[in-house]
Amino acid sequence: MVQSMSHSGGESERQAQKPAAEYVRMSTDHQKYSTANQAQAIREYAARHGFRIEKTYEDSGKSGLNLDDREALKQLIDDVQNGAADFSTILVYDISRWGRFQDADEGAYYEHLCKRAGISVRYCAEQFENDGSPVSTIVKGVKRAMAGEYSRELSVKVFAGQRRLIELGYRQGGPAGFGLRRQLIDQNGIAKAELVRGEHKSIQTDRIVLIPGPAQEIETIRFIYEAFVAQGKSEREIADGLNAKGVTTDLGRAWTRATVHQILINEKYIGNNVWNRCSCKLKGPRVYNPRERWIRRDQAFESIVDEETFRSAQTIIAERCKRYSNEELLDVLRGLLEQHGYLSGIIIDELEVGPSSSAYRTRFGSLLRAYELIGFSPERDYRYIEINRALRRMYPDFIAATVRGIGDIGGSVRQDTETDLLTVNGEFTASLCLVRSQETVAGSYRWKVRFDAGLRPDITVAIRMNQMNSAVLDYYLLPRFEMETDMAALAEDNGLALDAYRFDSLDMLFELAARSQLLEVSYGLGSMH
Structure with a gap:
């Protein structure tokens, strides 16, 4: 909304002051950004710099991500462009109140419209003066980008909270999967109810854990591991056998090589709580994270398969992958050394296709030992x-x-x-x-x-x-x-x-x-x- 402001004081004092408008915005992010707090800070700034506030443009409960629902800012821009503005300066608490535009150029564009009309924009709580100097220009661009990254920062905080819950042994999101079910527990760890697919908790302090599912599904899980480890059958052969018996997946579909493989490699069947295998942040592309970025809590749930059988399955899967001989591993190192002139764990791991640095540690005991075998010595002190x-x-x-x-x-x-x-x-x-x-x-x-x-x-x-x-x-x-x-x-x-x-x-x-x-x-x- 737009409010007209009345001022008291002598006419001479008013004439000495420069006319200004204030723009305030509040979504729901923090009390310190309430419109009243913003207005107080702006008025203190105005008093110090000789401004009198003629109008207030206020967007309450509005997100700063775009202009769509921000009627006051729209009105402000219209007044500026149509010559209806009876002020020469716009006072804003900080850059984030002007907007958290995902495209930083959008915020700059609206400010440019004001500047083109001869009306400056001042950010009262920022450390720099918006005077067009080269240094303030680059800092303002950074501040705009940082304001637009508020959602990213919030995502980081949410991730930290989810990580903590995983490490405490609680399930975070997604269906339980074949052979498992989601169990709702209260803040004291007492079981409340089993959640069906699509059902969510309604009380914030409640948590979710995984429990074994129906006996028939548990029997199928154990059959898959037995067939793969003890009988030497492939995932395809196991899938064909299950389909012949009329057994379906938890989604009611036929088994495939991929669905059997997922059963064989998922640690939740030995009770481990593993999260962040893949991530999709801020509507970006889905990313599969390296193992060291996984978040885990071992033995968080009741297991369906014993750990020895599970590890045996992982060994079989690993053995099927291409094995490098010692000389092949060293040849890769020689090529990297010739290409870069130096070797490190990161250089090795940056290879899109090839052995990782951990493969060298496993095979030769350490990276330094592998370096020695090809005649490379880091000599860090001399390099410095x-x-x-x-x-x-x-x-x-x-x-x-x-x-x-x-x-x-x-x-x-x-x-x-x-x-x-x-x-x-x-x-x-x-x-x-x-x-x-x-x-x-x-x-x-x-x-x-x-x-x-x-x-x-x-x-x-x-x-x-x-x-x-x-x-x-x-x-x-x-x-x-x-x-x-x-x-x-x-x-x-x-x-x-x-x-x-x-x-x-x-x-x-x-x-x-x-x-x-x-x-x-x-x-x-x-x-x-």
Whole structure:
């Protein structure tokens, strides 16, 4: 809704103040975002900056994902475009209240419509001023993306809660499957009722566990394992036998090789609670996760098949897979070494087709032993020294290339000969640092970025080297006022808070330089009129 605001005070004081409108929005996410709290913060901001609020545009109980049901924001945009706005500034609590648009450009578009009409948008609770400067531009883009990622962050929290329930032995989602049933229990673990297919719990504190199903289905499960392990029958032969007897699956369908195979590999038949084998987050594609990402609780339920029989079935299945000889395994390593010049567990596991690093550990006792057999020695301490020497040799070339790139777009840059601090167009400063890759004991990689507290550049350009430290992996453009510590430890995946500043080239830095140059020219032209 749109509300007109009345103000008291002397006429002279009102004339000295600049007219503004406030936009407030609340969905159901958190009390601190109530419209009353937003309005209070906005009014305090207005008082500090000399604004008087003429109108309030309020969307209560509305999601920020799109514009569909947000009548107040629609009205605000209409007033701006139709010349009906009697204010020069729009005050919003923060970027997320303007919207959690899944496409960050949509939020920017609505702000652009206001700016084109001569009306600015100010975000009262943000740390930056929305003044169009290069640094604020990149931060605002990141903040828009982060606002749009609210659903992703919520998904992470939900995942953590589900993980905890799995580890406590409770079932999370999906049908029980053939031979099993879902049992509802209360918060004290007392059984309440057996849930039929499609039925869900109605009390939040209730939980669900798996229990053995009807005797006939249990007998079928045990028959499948007996036929496969003791009689040596294939999944196809077992499926044909069940179909000949008129036995159907839990969905009332005929058995296939695949449905029998799923019975043989699912740990729930030995009572293990396993979750997150595959995932589909935020309506994205279905992803099958590696085993180390599975969430599990062993012996959570009553088993139908004994563990020895189950393990025997897994051994038979594994033996059918292609087995590599020792020499074949070592040949794969030699090829990887020739291709990359260095070996690690990650390099091995990145092979789309081939043995995993665990295969080498199993066969040779350790990766280092396998390395020795092909004459490769990591020599990490010596590599550290050589890598640092190589990076120091490369650094002047990166500085020169950056200066040249800014010059190519018509910008000006001044380089401090002692510190290499770059001052771009006299408007913002940038410092470049080459960040080497370091492999942890667990086989993952880290990049440690140290911020120069003495120079305090507006932007630190962290140039990350690849895992081999032989070439550039990517670039992080890190604004000073977003970095609260003297060092940032980057991983391969850092989440949106940091990865939103990641780029594949220095083009974004050059665009910032070009933008600041255009602003400088426009200010100069404005002063001539």
